[in-house]
Amino acid sequence: MTVAGVGEFGLIDRVTARLTYGKSCLLGPGDDAAVVAAPDRRVVASTDVLVEGRHFRRDWSTARDVGHRAAAANLADIAAMGATPTALLVALCMPADLDTAWAEELADGLGAEAALVGASVVGGDMSASPTLTIAVTALGDLADRPPVVRSGARPGDVVALAGRTGWAAAGYTVLSRGFRTPRLLVEAFRRPEVPYPAGPEAAGLGATAMIDVSDGLLADLGHVAKASRVAVDLRRDAFEVPRQMRDAAQALGVDPYSWILTGGDDHALAATFPPAVALPERWRPIGRVTEGAGVTVDGVPYAGPVGWDHFRRAE
Amino acid sequence: MTVAGVGEFGLIDRVTARLTYGKSCLLGPGDDAAVVAAPDRRVVASTDVLVEGRHFRRDWSTARDVGHRAAAANLADIAAMGATPTALLVALCMPADLDTAWAEELADGLGAEAALVGASVVGGDMSASPTLTIAVTALGDLADRPPVVRSGARPGDVVALAGRTGWAAAGYTVLSRGFRTPRLLVEAFRRPEVPYPAGPEAAGLGATAMIDVSDGLLADLGHVAKASRVAVDLRRDAFEVPRQMRDAAQALGVDPYSWILTGGDDHALAATFPPAVALPERWRPIGRVTEGAGVTVDGVPYAGPVGWDHFRRAE
Structure with a gap:
């Protein structure tokens, strides 16, 4: 069954029937607007859009994968402010002949x-819409802490990283060369593993600046530096190249550090x-x-190039 | 200059330089997320998307018009909950050859x-993106009142309307027949005049249900009734057909009540x-x-058909 076949309201019914609601959702879908808890008297809000052919491909990722990634991109922005995500709103533009199952599985993800x-x-x-497009807005709560912005880094601070980098880029390269393995890299591209709790944790530890690494580590730390x-100086030896990544890099003729x-x-x-902050294990020092x-x-x-430009990146 | 020519960050700089920020904006563009005041400890949130060729046409509306309408569609949803809008977030997908001036004027609107x-x-x-798409999320504050939902109408209640209906539809019909006048109707399609303060006012008066009329009066009151x-019964004589609309309807062979x-x-x-509520002038009784x-x-x-389906509506 296509989305045009069930119609707008039919599809909304199908999708909302699959959703469950967290405790911050005071009023969910079905009215003119939702109502979300904002116990802190402030709400953190971020929007990210994914466009087919640019941010995802239906032959590379399942609908559920795309849902995971669309949510992750936005939830990570909330975490990067030191906040805890509370809610997502999703604008979904679909070709009329899209199978409803795709939209339903996207919602599941x-x-x-x-x-x-x-x-x-x-x-x-x-x-x-002729172009499959998913625009997601995430909301979050700061729990009475100031937001951790990009502009607070000071000379002498330690630069630390929670989570991994290079995995999704390696998976992207693997897929774009026509391969489907190593599975670990491809899966990393399909569904990022975001260290969400590290965001509020960093805020609690007194982080002076924080950013979600979405454009690439050098590009995003460049935003913080600016x-x-x-200035930010990274130590290359802070980054270990995992075995699967090293093997794939060698097979594909790529410098694995370009991914990382x-x-x-x-x-x-x-x-x-x-510098005085004792970093928990999750936060790995990578520079100064x-x-x-x-x-x-x-x-x-x-x-070499340090990150993506979403208008210039090749289709 | 095209959007691809200035690049993603260049265009973001150009657009944000044109924006001004209200008192609810505690942290604006330039970080991973914005921070918005939510004095009520709850935030009202709604998302609406506009797709070129479906919700707007660049030869019918200026970029500024489209900006006004994209914002209005979302702000009206917030007002319809009885809330006051505080902030917008905008996901903008553009063909790479779009003139930057279009994006800048959209932001102005x-x-x-x-x-x-x-x-x-x-x-x-x-x-x-190959398809020009504008997804807007609006946030708002309830000022310690319960949200006015669709499900609270009770037998005996008065149905009342703030603002006008049929004007945008008349303007749409005029444009789709290849005309550019009457100007008043065409302008109504290009830029809706939304009675925003009527939303919180209705909440304060004890409205039992409220809805933003975006699909058509009968369709939207159908959502409230359901x-x-x-049941909702409207009085046709509660709707006066304005002279410009009557003349256009006659010239185009349309029943003006289908617009209204x-x-x-x-x-x-x-x-x-x-029924005991004394309605201020802005709220016109139209039924029971x-x-x-x-x-x-x-x-x-x-x-006849009572409203739009955004998957079935003709392109």
Whole structure:
């Protein structure tokens, strides 16, 4: 059955019937708007859009995978402020001949990823469109802490990373060369593993700046350096190249550090901490904040492109 | 200059430089997420998406018009809960060859419409896409009142309308027949005039149910009737056909009541009130809630389609 066949309201009924609601959802789908708890008297809000052919391919990822990734991209932005996600709203634009099962499984993926952090899909909109497009807005709560912004890094701070980088980029390269294995890398591209609790944890530890690594580690730390008017220097030896990644890099003729340092889409969290902070195991030191500008690796500018531009990236 | 020419970050810089921020915006664009005031400890949230060729046409509306309408569609949903809008987030998908001026003027329209209610554009995302698409999320505050939902209408309640209906549909018909006048109707399609303050006002007066009229009056009151398990009967003589609309209807061979009763996109607010409530002038009584199901006009079911389905509507 196509989405045009069941119609807008029929599809909304089918999708909302599959959703479950977290405790922050005070009023879910079915009215003009949802109502979400904001105990902190502030709400953190972020929007990310995924466009078919640019951010995902239906022959590379299942609908459920795309749902997980669309949710993860947004939930990670909330975590990167030091907040806990509470809700997602989803605008879904679909070709009229799309199978309803695709939309339903997308909703399953969105809901399952949100449930990892106690959040839920509380509302949205649907429209026909020639281009399959998923725009997600995530909301979150700061629990009475100030948001951790990009502009607070200070010379002397430690740069630390929670989560992994390079895995999704490696999976993307594998898929784009026509392979389906190594499975571990391909799965990392399909469904990022985001260290959500590390966000509020970093805020509690006194992180001075934090960012979701979505454009690539060097590019995103570049945003932090620019906003904070500081320089960041990373230590290459802080990054171990996992065996599967090393083997794939060798087979594909790629420098694995290009994945680790410039690949996006794993949604790791990078943060800066005052040097006195005792970092828990989840936060791995990878470099230092210094006076100056820009990002270097072992004191040297990185040779090569450092991240994606979503208007220039090849289709 | 095209959006691909200035790139994602260049365009974000250009657009955010044009925005101004309301008092609810505690942290605006430029970080992983925005922070918005939610003094009520709850946030009202709604998402609406506009797709080129389906919800707007670039040869019918300027970018600024589209911005006004995209914002209005969302802000009206917030008002229809009895809330005051605080913020918008915007996901904008654009063909790479789109002129940056279009995106900048869109932002001007979004910002200007939001400013009518003291709200502002606090964040968003941009991507290239073959299909020009604007997904907007609006947030709002309930000021310690319960949300006015669709399910609270009771037999005996008065049905009342704030704002106008049929104007946007008339303008749409005029444009789709290849005309550019009457200007008043065409302008109503391009930029709806939404009675935003009527939403919180109705909540304060004790409205039992409320809805934003976006699908058409009969269709939307049908949603209220269904959710409330009641019937709604409208009085045709409660609707005066304005002269410009009557003249256009005659020239185009259309029943003007089909515009008034089934046309969407004016974003009027329809609400039900206990009969004892003294309605201010802005809220015009148009019918009654009774026992039963469905919506009738002068006791008789309406002959003809009552609203849009966004998957079936002709391109």
